[in-house]
Amino acid sequence: MKPFEYARAGSPSDAVRRFRPGTMYLGGGTNLVDLMRLGVARPERLVDVSRLPLDAIEPVGDRLRIGAAVRNSDLAADPLIRRRYPMLARAVLAGASGQVRNMATVAGNLLQRTRCAYFQDVSRPCNKRRPGSGCPAIEGDHSNLAVLGASDACVATHPSDLAVALAALEAEVHVTGPGGDRIIPMPGLHRLPGDAPERDTVLEPGDLITAVELPAPPPGASAYRKVRERASFAFALVSIAAVLDVRDGVVSGCRIALGSLAHAPWRAERAEQALIGGPATGEAFLEAAEAELAQARPLPRNAFKVPLARNLIVNTLEELAP
Amino acid sequence: MNRVEGRVKVTGLATYAAEYPVEGVAHAYPVQSLIAKGRVARVDASQALDMPGVLGVLSVEDPPQLAPDADGELALFQSRDVAYRGQLIAAAVADTYENARAAADAVRVEYEPADHDVGLRADHPGLYRPEVVNPNYPADTEHGDVEAGLAEAATTVDVTYTTPVLHNNPMEPHAAVALWDAEGRLLVYNSTQGASPDRDTIAGTLGLPPSRVRVVARHVGGGFGCKGSTRPHAVLAALASRAVGRPVKVVLTRQQMFDVTGYRTPTIQRLRLGADAEGRLTALEHVAYEQSSTLVEFAEQTATPARTMYAAPALRTAHRLVRLDVATPSWMRAPGECPGMYALESALDELACAAGIDPVELRVRNEPETEPESGLPFSSRNLVACLREGARRFGWDRRDPEPGVRREGEWLVGTGVAASTYPARRRPSQAVATVRNGDFLIQVAAADIGTGARTVLTRIAAETLGVAPDRVHVELGDSDLPDAPVAGGSMGTASWGSAVVRACEELMKNGKEGRADTTDEVATDAELARHAFGAQFAEVRVSAVTGEVRVPRLLGVFAAGRILDAGLARSQFIGGMTMGLGMALMEETLTDEEFGGFLRRDLAQYHVPACADVADVEAVWLEEEDDALNPMGNKGIGEIGIVGTAAAIGNAVHHATGRRIRDLPITPAKILAPSP
Amino acid sequence: MDITLQVNGLPRTVDVDPRMSLLDLLRERLGLIGSKKGCDHGQCGACTVLVDGRRANSCLALAVAMDGSEITTVEGLANGDELHPLQAAFIEHDAFQCGYCTPGQLCSAAGMLGEPGPSAVTPDVLVDPDLTPEEIRERMSGNLCRCGAYVNIVSAIAEVAR
Structure with missing residues (x-):
C-alpha cells in the first residue's frame, strides 16, 4: 500500500473543502481498503467521512431520506424500510456478509467497484484501471461479466445489490461537491462504459454523496431475488428488483431492474413498456423479458446470463402477479 | 473427550506460525514473475532499497547460496529462467510488513518473455506416460482385453469428465518465521504438516545437515495437503534472515497462495465401461490426462482407484502427463482418489442408468473377491455393507429411478449415490513415552493440522497405558521431538499411533521410559x-428457473477399521464431505491462457462452501475389525470423506434434472446451457 | 499518528502508520494474535472482532479510522477463567478443527446474537425470526471454515441461542 495522509472530516462541506486531486473519501472501507491493498486504489490522501452526521433514516413527507453514512445493516434492519420498502431490505441483506454490512455505508455500497478479476489485478491490463491498456476479459474470463450495454473497451458489471433496488425504486442520490449540490435520479448515478470505462458514475472529482432519498413506495407487490452458485456471501450472477401492480388483470405499473448484467443497474424499460396496459400472464412476461434481452450481446462464457435473466424476470413477475 | 487444545483455540491463545513473538523480527515480501515463460533480464532494486525501513532485496542478481540439487520450486533466485507466472523471483526485506510490501512493489524487473503454453488438452502433443504416478504406482496397468470386453457387453458407456484446477485454501495462509542463532543453527516456525520432513527439506535446500535445522509447528491452520511439502515461503524466510542478520517473517497473501503453494491438477478423464445383461462389468478402462510444471514432475494417481474398486475381467488404467508453463501441482485432499473417483463413480451411474439397474445394486454386483489389479486379498473390505446401510438410512428403497420427474415448485429434486475409497497405509515413525511428575509424557514430531492428532494420540497412549486420558500429555509439532512422518495420505494416526503404542508398551515394561521406532515393524x-x-448419498434441489443447485442432505457411511474417537472422526468425515460439496458445485481456479498464471485468486472469486451451503450432512460408520493394519486397528479417515461426494452430487443432479454435467463444478451456467 | 482504543476493556494508545489495518495493529503491535488473517480482504471472516459491540472485519478497518472505538477480540470474550457460553459450546460440539477460523466465528456469533431483524432467508422481513438453523447458517456465512465444521458450528450456536 502506498503511504497516504489521513484526515477525518468534521462535516460534508469540510470534506469537500479538503478534497484535492489524489484525495479519496473513506466510508466503511470495505471496498476502498480492499482496493488499496491490491494497489488498484492509490490515494495520496484519505478524508474519512464515515463518522459524518449522515447516519439517520428519516421521513421527509411521504419520502424517506437515508443518510449516506448509514450502515448497510442498519438500513436493512430499519422498521420504516422493512415496512415500506421490503424489497430494499431484501436487496441489502442479499449482499456480502453480516460483518461487511455492519461496516459498509450506503454511499460506499453504491460506489463499490467491479469485481472483474482483471480490474482487481494490477499485474494485468484493464481499461477501467489503466485506460488504453486493453480488456483481456473479452477474450478471457468474462463468465460473470456484462451482457447488456458493454463496449469494446469494458465488459465489467456493477456488483451492488442495493443499487439495483434503488434503480427500481427511482431513488434520488443527493450529492454535494466543489460545484455545489445536486440530485441524481437512479439509475442515473452509474453509467455505461462506452469509451471511458474508468468512470463508473457521473460523479465529478470531489463530489460526495450525502443522502439517498426514496420517493413514496410505488403501488404493487415487490421482490428482490439474487442468483448465485454459493448460497450466501457471493456476488450475483444475476439479480432482479421488481415491482408489479396489477388491477383487474391488467398491469397498471411495472418496474424491473436487473443486476450483474451491465456496468450499471439495468432498468428493463422495454420490458416494462411491453407489459404496462397488458395482461399479467406468463406469456406476456416471457414476451416482455425477451423484448428486453433482445439487446443482449453475450460473450461465449456468459451467454447463460441471458436465459437466466429471462427466467428470473418471468418467474419473479409470476410470483408477484395476484 | 473434547479436543485437548480446545481451550487455547477458543480463547485465541493457540500460536500459529506467524504468531510467535520474536524480538526484532523483520518482514520479507515476495516479488512474483509477470511472465509465464522466459528469462529475468534484470532486477533493479535501487528504488526499493531507498525506501523507508528497507533492509535488503534478494534476487537472481545476487543468487543466495543454496544446495545445487534443491527442488525446482524451492531453488529461489538461482536461475534467470521463469517457469510460470507468479513464481517468486525476488523479495524485499524491511522493518515492517507495510514497508516490505511497498518496497517489493517498487522492485523493477525486466523480462525476456517467451511464448508460453498453459492449457491442458487431451490431444496435447507433449503428453507422455510418466514412469510412475504418485506416490510410486505404475502409470499404466492392463489386464484382459478391454476392446473385446466392450464388444461383448450388453451395455456400454464411453464418457469423458473434466475437473478444474482446485486449490486447497486452508484458512491459515502459509507463514514462516526464520531465526539463525550465533552457531548457525536455523529455527523455523512454519505452517507445515510435518516438522521432521520439513526440517529435512529445508536443510537439504540450504545445504545444511538436518541437525542444524529445527522446525516448530505446534498449531497449523489447516493444510489439506498444501502444507505437506515444504513451500518456498519457508526457504525465503531462511534466506532473507541470513541476508539481513535478523529474524524474518514471511506471510503469504491469499493471492500468493494460489500461485506458489500447490494445487490439484486439472484432469480430463475418459471412462469406457461395458456390462453384461446382469450389470456385471465386462470391461473397465480409465485414462487420465493431467499436467505438471517444467520444474518438477508431479503425476497425480487419478486412475488408481479403478484398480481397486470393481471386478472386471478386462481392466485398463493409464495416466498421461504434459509439462506446461504452470506452477507444479501438489497434494490436495485425497490426491488421485478424489478426482479419479469423481469420474469413475459418475460413469458407474451412467452405466446403471443405461442398463436400467439400480446404482447401489450395480456396485454390489461388481464387488470383487480380491483386489482386481493386484489380486491381493483385502485386509478388510465392507463397501457393500456401507452401500446397504446407507441405502437403508437414506430411504433409497423409495427412490424412483426415473430422472427429471420430481418437482417442488421451481425446484427439481433428485438423489444420487457414489462409493468412496482411500488407501490405509502407515509409515515408520518414532515416539518416546516417559513418566513425568507421575503422569505420562508422549513425544512425537507429529502435526495437528486440525485432525485432532493431539487428542487421538492422547487416547491411544492412555488406552495402552491403561490410565485416564488426563494423565497423558502429548507433545508434537517440533522436529526436535522423535522423528515422525507427515500428516498426509491419511497415514498420520496409523503411523504415529503405532510408535506411541510401542513406546508405551516399553514404558510399561521398564516403568520409566519407552522409545519406539517402527521402521522394522512397518517393513x-x-x-x-x-x-x-464408504458410500455417499446426496439429495439435491436444482432450480428450474435459475440453475442453482442446493444440497439439503448428504449422508456418508464409512468402513475405516476401528474408529478411535467418534467425535473427531465424525468431524473429519463431515469436513471432507463439505469440501466435496464445494468441488461439486463451486470450486474452480481458472488458468489464464493469455498471460499465464491463475485467475480468481481470492476467496471472493474462488468459492469454498459457506455455512449456508451446508445443511444436513451426516457421517456414520460400520464396526470394522481389521487386525492386519496396525496395533490400533484403524484406517485413516482424513481423506475418504471427500472421495465420492462430487460424484454423488453430480449423480443426484442428473436424477433431478435428467441432465448429465460432466465438467466440474456444476454451476447454474452449465445447468442452463442448452442440451448438447 | 497517535490513536487511542479500548481493547478488551483496556485503553491502548498507539502510534500507527495510516496504512495499518486494525487487524495488524492487534496482531503485530498489541500481541493479540487471536484475531486471524485469512484473506486480508474481508472475504473469509477470520479477522472478525466486535467494534463498539458490532461484528466487523478488522482487516478492512484502517486502525487510524478506529480512533476512539471500543474493540472486543476473542481474547476478551471470556470472563476471566470462565469461558463465554459460545466458547464452551464450540468445545462441546467440536465446532472447529484447525482452529484458525474459530476466533472469527466466535466473535461473529457473539455479534450475530445481538442482531435481531431479518436476514436474507427470513420469510417475512417485517417479523424478527427465531434463530433456526437456517437463519444461523445464513447469518454466519461471512465466516468461512475450510475444515468444514459448519454443521457443528451451527449446533453450538443454536445451543447458546436457545
Missing part, C-alpha cells in the same frame, strides 16, 4: 490390499 507388514471404503 514386515504383510502384503495385502489395505483400503477404507
Whole structure:
C-alpha cells in the first residue's frame, strides 16, 4: 500500500473543502481498503467521512431520506424500510456478509467497484484501471461479466445489490461537491462504459454523496431475488428488483431492474413498456423479458446470463402477479 | 473427550506460525514473475532499497547460496529462467510488513518473455506416460482385453469428465518465521504438516545437515495437503534472515497462495465401461490426462482407484502427463482418489442408468473377491455393507429411478449415490513415552493440522497405558521431538499411533521410559490390499428457473477399521464431505491462457462452501475389525470423506434434472446451457 | 499518528502508520494474535472482532479510522477463567478443527446474537425470526471454515441461542 495522509472530516462541506486531486473519501472501507491493498486504489490522501452526521433514516413527507453514512445493516434492519420498502431490505441483506454490512455505508455500497478479476489485478491490463491498456476479459474470463450495454473497451458489471433496488425504486442520490449540490435520479448515478470505462458514475472529482432519498413506495407487490452458485456471501450472477401492480388483470405499473448484467443497474424499460396496459400472464412476461434481452450481446462464457435473466424476470413477475 | 487444545483455540491463545513473538523480527515480501515463460533480464532494486525501513532485496542478481540439487520450486533466485507466472523471483526485506510490501512493489524487473503454453488438452502433443504416478504406482496397468470386453457387453458407456484446477485454501495462509542463532543453527516456525520432513527439506535446500535445522509447528491452520511439502515461503524466510542478520517473517497473501503453494491438477478423464445383461462389468478402462510444471514432475494417481474398486475381467488404467508453463501441482485432499473417483463413480451411474439397474445394486454386483489389479486379498473390505446401510438410512428403497420427474415448485429434486475409497497405509515413525511428575509424557514430531492428532494420540497412549486420558500429555509439532512422518495420505494416526503404542508398551515394561521406532515393524507388514471404503448419498434441489443447485442432505457411511474417537472422526468425515460439496458445485481456479498464471485468486472469486451451503450432512460408520493394519486397528479417515461426494452430487443432479454435467463444478451456467 | 482504543476493556494508545489495518495493529503491535488473517480482504471472516459491540472485519478497518472505538477480540470474550457460553459450546460440539477460523466465528456469533431483524432467508422481513438453523447458517456465512465444521458450528450456536 502506498503511504497516504489521513484526515477525518468534521462535516460534508469540510470534506469537500479538503478534497484535492489524489484525495479519496473513506466510508466503511470495505471496498476502498480492499482496493488499496491490491494497489488498484492509490490515494495520496484519505478524508474519512464515515463518522459524518449522515447516519439517520428519516421521513421527509411521504419520502424517506437515508443518510449516506448509514450502515448497510442498519438500513436493512430499519422498521420504516422493512415496512415500506421490503424489497430494499431484501436487496441489502442479499449482499456480502453480516460483518461487511455492519461496516459498509450506503454511499460506499453504491460506489463499490467491479469485481472483474482483471480490474482487481494490477499485474494485468484493464481499461477501467489503466485506460488504453486493453480488456483481456473479452477474450478471457468474462463468465460473470456484462451482457447488456458493454463496449469494446469494458465488459465489467456493477456488483451492488442495493443499487439495483434503488434503480427500481427511482431513488434520488443527493450529492454535494466543489460545484455545489445536486440530485441524481437512479439509475442515473452509474453509467455505461462506452469509451471511458474508468468512470463508473457521473460523479465529478470531489463530489460526495450525502443522502439517498426514496420517493413514496410505488403501488404493487415487490421482490428482490439474487442468483448465485454459493448460497450466501457471493456476488450475483444475476439479480432482479421488481415491482408489479396489477388491477383487474391488467398491469397498471411495472418496474424491473436487473443486476450483474451491465456496468450499471439495468432498468428493463422495454420490458416494462411491453407489459404496462397488458395482461399479467406468463406469456406476456416471457414476451416482455425477451423484448428486453433482445439487446443482449453475450460473450461465449456468459451467454447463460441471458436465459437466466429471462427466467428470473418471468418467474419473479409470476410470483408477484395476484 | 473434547479436543485437548480446545481451550487455547477458543480463547485465541493457540500460536500459529506467524504468531510467535520474536524480538526484532523483520518482514520479507515476495516479488512474483509477470511472465509465464522466459528469462529475468534484470532486477533493479535501487528504488526499493531507498525506501523507508528497507533492509535488503534478494534476487537472481545476487543468487543466495543454496544446495545445487534443491527442488525446482524451492531453488529461489538461482536461475534467470521463469517457469510460470507468479513464481517468486525476488523479495524485499524491511522493518515492517507495510514497508516490505511497498518496497517489493517498487522492485523493477525486466523480462525476456517467451511464448508460453498453459492449457491442458487431451490431444496435447507433449503428453507422455510418466514412469510412475504418485506416490510410486505404475502409470499404466492392463489386464484382459478391454476392446473385446466392450464388444461383448450388453451395455456400454464411453464418457469423458473434466475437473478444474482446485486449490486447497486452508484458512491459515502459509507463514514462516526464520531465526539463525550465533552457531548457525536455523529455527523455523512454519505452517507445515510435518516438522521432521520439513526440517529435512529445508536443510537439504540450504545445504545444511538436518541437525542444524529445527522446525516448530505446534498449531497449523489447516493444510489439506498444501502444507505437506515444504513451500518456498519457508526457504525465503531462511534466506532473507541470513541476508539481513535478523529474524524474518514471511506471510503469504491469499493471492500468493494460489500461485506458489500447490494445487490439484486439472484432469480430463475418459471412462469406457461395458456390462453384461446382469450389470456385471465386462470391461473397465480409465485414462487420465493431467499436467505438471517444467520444474518438477508431479503425476497425480487419478486412475488408481479403478484398480481397486470393481471386478472386471478386462481392466485398463493409464495416466498421461504434459509439462506446461504452470506452477507444479501438489497434494490436495485425497490426491488421485478424489478426482479419479469423481469420474469413475459418475460413469458407474451412467452405466446403471443405461442398463436400467439400480446404482447401489450395480456396485454390489461388481464387488470383487480380491483386489482386481493386484489380486491381493483385502485386509478388510465392507463397501457393500456401507452401500446397504446407507441405502437403508437414506430411504433409497423409495427412490424412483426415473430422472427429471420430481418437482417442488421451481425446484427439481433428485438423489444420487457414489462409493468412496482411500488407501490405509502407515509409515515408520518414532515416539518416546516417559513418566513425568507421575503422569505420562508422549513425544512425537507429529502435526495437528486440525485432525485432532493431539487428542487421538492422547487416547491411544492412555488406552495402552491403561490410565485416564488426563494423565497423558502429548507433545508434537517440533522436529526436535522423535522423528515422525507427515500428516498426509491419511497415514498420520496409523503411523504415529503405532510408535506411541510401542513406546508405551516399553514404558510399561521398564516403568520409566519407552522409545519406539517402527521402521522394522512397518517393513514386515504383510502384503495385502489395505483400503477404507464408504458410500455417499446426496439429495439435491436444482432450480428450474435459475440453475442453482442446493444440497439439503448428504449422508456418508464409512468402513475405516476401528474408529478411535467418534467425535473427531465424525468431524473429519463431515469436513471432507463439505469440501466435496464445494468441488461439486463451486470450486474452480481458472488458468489464464493469455498471460499465464491463475485467475480468481481470492476467496471472493474462488468459492469454498459457506455455512449456508451446508445443511444436513451426516457421517456414520460400520464396526470394522481389521487386525492386519496396525496395533490400533484403524484406517485413516482424513481423506475418504471427500472421495465420492462430487460424484454423488453430480449423480443426484442428473436424477433431478435428467441432465448429465460432466465438467466440474456444476454451476447454474452449465445447468442452463442448452442440451448438447 | 497517535490513536487511542479500548481493547478488551483496556485503553491502548498507539502510534500507527495510516496504512495499518486494525487487524495488524492487534496482531503485530498489541500481541493479540487471536484475531486471524485469512484473506486480508474481508472475504473469509477470520479477522472478525466486535467494534463498539458490532461484528466487523478488522482487516478492512484502517486502525487510524478506529480512533476512539471500543474493540472486543476473542481474547476478551471470556470472563476471566470462565469461558463465554459460545466458547464452551464450540468445545462441546467440536465446532472447529484447525482452529484458525474459530476466533472469527466466535466473535461473529457473539455479534450475530445481538442482531435481531431479518436476514436474507427470513420469510417475512417485517417479523424478527427465531434463530433456526437456517437463519444461523445464513447469518454466519461471512465466516468461512475450510475444515468444514459448519454443521457443528451451527449446533453450538443454536445451543447458546436457545
